[in-house]
Amino acid sequence: MPVRAAGVFPSKRELRLVDHPEPRLSAPDQALVRMLEVGVCGTDREICSFAFGEPPAGSDYFVLGHEGLGEVVEAGPEAKGLRRGDLVVPMVRLPCSDAACASCGTGRQDFCLTDSFPEHGIRRAHGFMVERTVEPARFLVPVPARLRDVAVLVEPLTIAEKALFQVEAVQKRLPYPRKPGRALVVGAGPVGLVAAMAFLVRGYEVVVTARSPGDTPNARLAAAIGASYVSGRETPPEALARKLGQIDLIYEAAGSVQAAFAAMESLGTNGVCVLTGVPALQPRIPANVELIMRNVVLRNQALVGTVNAGRDAFEAAIRDLGAFLDRWPAALRGLVTGRHRLEDFRELVLGRPSGIKDVIAL
Numbered sequence: 001m002p003v004r005a006a007g008v009f010p011s012k013r014e015l016r017l018v019d020h021p022e023p024r025l026s027a028p029d030q031a032l033v034r035m036l037e038v039g040v041c042g043t044d045r046e047i048c049s050f051a052f053g054e055p056p057a058g059s060d061y062f063v064l065g066h067e068g069l070g071e072v073v074e075a076g077p078e079a080k081g082l083r084r085g086d087l088v089v090p091m092v093r094l095p096c097s098d099a100a101c102a103s104c105g106t107g108r109q110d111f112c113l114t115d116s117f118p119e120h121g122i123r124r125a126h127g128f129m130v131e132r133t134v135e136p137a138r139f140l141v142p143v144p145a146r147l148r149d150v151a152v153l154v155e156p157l158t159i160a161e162k163a164l165f166q167v168e169a170v171q172k173r174l175p176y177p178r179k180p181g182r183a184l185v186v187g188a189g190p191v192g193l194v195a196a197m198a199f200l201v202r203g204y205e206v207v208v209t210a211r212s213p214g215d216t217p218n219a220r221l222a223a224a225i226g227a228s229y230v231s232g233r234e235t236p237p238e239a240l241a242r243k244l245g246q247i248d249l250i251y252e253a254a255g256s257v258q259a260a261f262a263a264m265e266s267l268g269t270n271g272v273c274v275l276t277g278v279p280a281l282q283p284r285i286p287a288n289v290e291l292i293m294r295n296v297v298l299r300n301q302a303l304v305g306t307v308n309a310g311r312d313a314f315e316a317a318i319r320d321l322g323a324f325l326d327r328w329p330a331a332l333r334g335l336v337t338g339r340h341r342l343e344d345f346r347e348l349v350l351g352r353p354s355g356i357k358d359v360i361a362l
């Protein structure tokens with residue numbers, strides 16, 4: 001029996017429910033997974049405006065969705081570590097097929113050297129807005145049952161986890177014992193808010209800044225977890241260092257060039273700025289590049305871009321979600337503000353975002 005799925009037809013510029021072929025185990029290391037929840041983010045909205053996205057070879061559509069949570073219904077004899085009933089989060093990026101790729105060859109397709117990798121729900125691989133799917137066990141990360149109602153946030157959190165690994169690696173350069181210090185999160189969407197939580201549990205003092213005023217649900221949530229919220233309307237990002245003092249880490253999660261470069265003016269001595277957003281190409285936006293370059297040099301700053309995440313970041317995200325649930329149960333659950341039917345995916349991705357995180361519940 002076919003399964004229902006959210007189909008994206010780029011050549012026809014069409015979005016609709018499709019009857020997708022029944023997924024079946026075809027190798028001993030695979031597991032059959034019933035999808036439970038799939039998060040919706042800006043990437044899905046861009047895909048559904050046909051800015052990018054590519055079906056697998058031989059198909060005129062692909063299934064949307066890359067922020068998945070599912071339950072194993074059948075595990076093949078070599079699906080290591082998985083049993084029927086286990087909750088799992090599927091990884092997004094798959095290895096490229098180039099045998100010479102030193103990253104994919106070691107399971108680190110998030111550092112793929114070829115740009116020919118598939119990504120579930122984005123390019124060349126079906127996504128997770130489907131009733132059931134089949135995946136090799138090595139791309140399924142087990143989740144404790146107590147995280148059932150928040151684990152749809154694992155994928156957006158992996159971005160911050162990979163960023164934290166990068167920051168650790170960069171800051172090994174410092175000749176003195178490092179304290180967590182002050183982190184500035186630019187953007188108060190779900191990616192920014194879960195990153196703020198990750199920095200807080202590591203002992204950072206966290207400031208979240210975004211354009212909106214301080215009375216939005218996102219700003220209130222930032223305050224509820226113990227971060228300070230600064231509205232860009234009152235204090236623009238370039239003025240934050242004057243207001244706050246030394247900023248050790250900037251985590252850009254707004255996808256806005258203007259906000260990112262303005263914030264970079266505020267980065268302090270020996271600081272690291274992590275960029276995670278992918279802005280659309282557009283006419284040049286004025287930025288204070290001379291000042292930023294002076295600061296990068298004179299203050300030993302590092303600028304790091306990060307995309308996708310390896311299995312280590314998924315495992316770290318699952319551990320951290322457990323810590324967040326212990327510390328901020330209401331705020332963490334409050335990040336998911338809407339659960340919608342698969343039938344309504346089109347209206348959801350085409351409509352204006354409302355609330356914090358929308359999720360398709362299957």
Ligand SMILES: [Zn+2]
Binds near residue numbers: 040044066067
């Ligand atoms: Zn996403």
Ligand SMILES: [Zn+2]
Binds near residue numbers: 096104105
């Ligand atoms: Zn590769």
